[in-house]
Structure formats: C-alpha cells, structure tokens
Amino acid sequence: MQILKKTNLQALKLAKKLGPEKVLQILERKYLVGRGGAGFPLAKKWKLALDAKKKNPSKEIFLICNADEGEPGTFKDKFILKNNPETLIEGMLIASYVLNTKKAFIYLRNEYEHLLKDLRKTISSVLKKSKMENKVKIEIVRGAGAYICGEETAIMQSIMGYRGQSQYKPPYPTEQGLWESPTVLNNVETLTCVPQALLYNDWNPNLRLFSTSGDIEKPGIYEWELGVKMSTILETVKPTQEIKAISFGCFGGIMPINKNTLVTAETICEKDCQHGAFTLIFIGKNRNIVDICLSIAKFYTYESCGKCTPCREGTIRILNLLKKVRDKKATQSDLDLLKELSYHIKETSLCGLGQSSTNHILTSLQHFKEDYNYYLKK
Numbered sequence: 001m002q003i004l005k006k007t008n009l010q011a012l013k014l015a016k017k018l019g020p021e022k023v024l025q026i027l028e029r030k031y032l033v034g035r036g037g038a039g040f041p042l043a044k045k046w047k048l049a050l051d052a053k054k055k056n057p058s059k060e061i062f063l064i065c066n067a068d069e070g071e072p073g074t075f076k077d078k079f080i081l082k083n084n085p086e087t088l089i090e091g092m093l094i095a096s097y098v099l100n101t102k103k104a105f106i107y108l109r110n111e112y113e114h115l116l117k118d119l120r121k122t123i124s125s126v127l128k129k130s131k132m133e134n135k136v137k138i139e140i141v142r143g144a145g146a147y148i149c150g151e152e153t154a155i156m157q158s159i160m161g162y163r164g165q166s167q168y169k170p171p172y173p174t175e176q177g178l179w180e181s182p183t184v185l186n187n188v189e190t191l192t193c194v195p196q197a198l199l200y201n202d203w204n205p206n207l208r209l210f211s212t213s214g215d216i217e218k219p220g221i222y223e224w225e226l227g228v229k230m231s232t233i234l235e236t237v238k239p240t241q242e243i244k245a246i247s248f249g250c251f252g253g254i255m256p257i258n259k260n261t262l263v264t265a266e267t268i269c270e271k272d273c274q275h276g277a278f279t280l281i282f283i284g285k286n287r288n289i290v291d292i293c294l295s296i297a298k299f300y301t302y303e304s305c306g307k308c309t310p311c312r313e314g315t316i317r318i319l320n321l322l323k324k325v326r327d328k329k330a331t332q333s334d335l336d337l338l339k340e341l342s343y344h345i346k347e348t349s350l351c352g353l354g355q356s357s358t359n360h361i362l363t364s365l366q367h368f369k370e371d372y373n374y375y376l377k378k
Contacts, residue, residue, distance in 0.1 A: 004083055004084050011198045024043045027198065030197045039265065045174060049174040049183070061184065062182070064184070065186060067188050069188075076221055087196065105139050106123075110142050119140060123140075154305070166305065207223055209277075231260065243285070247360070250299055271363065308350035318361065328377055
C-alpha cells in the first residue's frame with residue numbers, strides 16, 4: 001500500500017532544504033488534494049492561510065488534523081493511526097514548517113481512546129528525532145463523541161471549549177478559525193500523503209483508501225486507483241449474496257450496483273450520490289432499502305446538533321414518515337411529502353450534516369422506488 005510507505009523524516013529534511021515556497025510548488029504539481037471528500041487542493045488551502053497571515057501579521061496560523069472520523073462505515077483514519085502514525089506526524093511537521101505554525105492539534109475521535117497511548121508516544125518520538133520539540137507543540141484533543149464534530153467549524157468550537165456546533169461561513173477557517181486566527185484543517189489521510197508526495201517521485205495522486213463493509217466476506221481497508229472497475233472491487237471483497245446497491249456512508253446516498261462502473265467522483269455523482277471518503281457499504285438483494293434508510297434516519301435524528309430548524313425538526317419528520325412507510329400505513333402522498341421535505345432540508349440546512357442528511361432518501365426514491373412500493377398501504 002502506498003499509504004503505508006515510511007518516510008523516516010527524510011521528507012521533512014527535504015522540505016527544510018527546499019524551503020516553504022518550493023514545497024508548495026511540488027505539492028501543487030503532484031496534485032495532492034484533500035482526502036475528506038471535497039477534494040480541495042492542499043497547496044491552495046495552505047496558501048489561503050498564508051495570505052490571511054500576511055494581511056494580519058499579529059495572528060498565528062493553527063493546524064488541525066481531523067481524526068474524528070464519525071461517518072458510519074468509515075475507518076481508514078484508524079487504519080493509518082495504527083499502522084503508519086510516524087508518517088502522519090511527519091506530515092504535520094512539514095505543514096507546520098511551511099505555515100510557520102507553533103501549535104497544532106489532532107482532533108481524535110472519542111471512540112479511539114485505545115490509540116491514545118501509542119499516538120502520544122509517536123508524537124514525542126518524532127518531535128525528538130526531528131529536533132522540533134521546541135518549535136511546534138502537537139496536542140491531542142479528544143472528540144466530543146458527536147458526528148457534527150467532524151465538520152470543520154464544529155471541530156474548532158469543540159477545541160476552544162465550546163459546544164460542537166457548525167458556524168456560518170464566511171469567514172472560512174483559513175481566514176478566521178481558532179481564536180479568530182487563520183486555521184488549516186486536513187484529515188489524517190491527507191497529511192499522511194504530504195511527506196510521501198514530497199519524497200517519492202512515483203507517488204500516485206489517484207490512489208485512495210476505501211473502507212468496505214456490508215454483505216461481503218472480506219470487509220476492510222483497500223487501496224485502489226480512481227477509475228477502478230466495480231467488478232474488480234467485488235472480486236476482492238467477495239459478496240455473501242447478490243449485491244443490489246452501495247451506500248456511501250450515511251451522507252453519500254445509495255446507488256444501484258453496476259459491475260461495469262468505473263469508480264470515480266464523476267460516475268458516482270451521475271447517480272446523484274457523493275463519494276465522500278470512499279466508504280462502500282454493500283447491500284444485498286435480500287435487504288429492503290427502506291430498512292436501510294430508516295436506520296440512517298435514526299442516526300441523523302440523534303446526531304443533529306439542533307442549531308438550525310431544518311435539520312433539527314426535519315430529521316424527526318423524516319424519521320416519522322419512514323416509520324409510517326415501514327409500518328405499511330403510508331400512501332403515495334406520504335412518499336411525495338417525504339421527497340419534498342428531503343429537498344427542503346437539503347437546500348436550507350446550515351451545514352454539511354443537515355444538507356446531506358436526506359441524500360439517502362432522495363437517491364433511494366430515485367433508484368429503488370419498488371422497495372418503497374412494497375411497504376405502501378394497500
């Protein structure tokens with residue numbers, strides 16, 4: 001696996017030799033983009049923070065490694081934290097060098113408590129070996145145990161000691177983040193890629209980590225190139241029954257399986273789904289999609305932070321409508337209402353959690369109408 005390649009502080013040594021500007025040029029040329037789902041160019045994000053710093057020299061730049069990973073079905077960050085934490089920390093040190101950051105944070109999912117001891121040892125060891133222990137401090141902040149705290153503004157609120165809730169944008173974190181200072185947020189996979197992209201000439205920007213689970217014999221983390229054929233993925237994970245659909249986590253939507261599909265952001269978006277962090281949950285033909293959607297709706301109802309009305313109230317209405325469908329008490333007018341309400345929540349919610357909380361409804365109504373019809377009141 002490319003993501004497990006060790007760099008042994010050689011990338012940091014190279015970065016210091018090249019200088020910040022040259023490092024940014026290389027990362028831009030290598031086309032390193034964020035691995036959290038948005039695919040924002042990493043060098044561009046770092047430059048935005050540096051530009052904000054120039055406008056207000058008294059403010060320092062903060063760095064946050066997002067290791068909250070609260071999306072159901074996603075566990076690639078845990079895989080990296082267990083198997084290659086040294087390269088992750090080196091990536092944070094390179095970022096700190098380029099951004100002239102004195103304070104960095106790892107926002108660690110609360111459920112990953114078992115990783116704390118070894119992660120602290122790794123941070124201490126890498127800082128000592130790099131002789132940067134007096135130049136940058138890396139602090140681990142335990143996540144608040146809430147899905148919303150995977151969202152960038154909610155992470156910052158939590159780090160600062162406030163309730164984890166999304167904030168209005170603009171201003172964006174690179175302009176005004178932690179303590180009103182420019183702040184760069186990158187996830188675990190992205191920061192691990194930094195030293196690898198910098199050091200290795202054969203580094204492949206199209207490789208991604210996939211978290212696979214569901215009705216398959218071999219769930220786990222796999223590394224495939226964008227454009228991998230769905231048939232190749234199926235051959236690897238070995239379905240336990242005929243697969244009829246794929247869920248891209250709670251927020252990504254549900255689309256029909258097609259063995260000939262080339263897995264890219266474009267082909268997934270064609271089905272009105274979102275690839276996110278490439279979470280693949282395989283759904284067998286013996287399952288009804290309504291049951292899957294009901295579970296996801298329960299999750300969103302529980303995880304809504306309650307700040308905006310569309311998400312706070314809308315997720316409850318969605319759940320109640322799905323229960324009505326599941327109990328075979330719904331009619332076609334209820335499905336029409338379910339669709340209309342889903343669109344309203346998607347268009348009017350404050351943050352990505354609310355905006356994506358009905359993707360599973362909209363995509364399943366589009367692709368699996370027969371599963372809903374099965375439960376309709378006769």
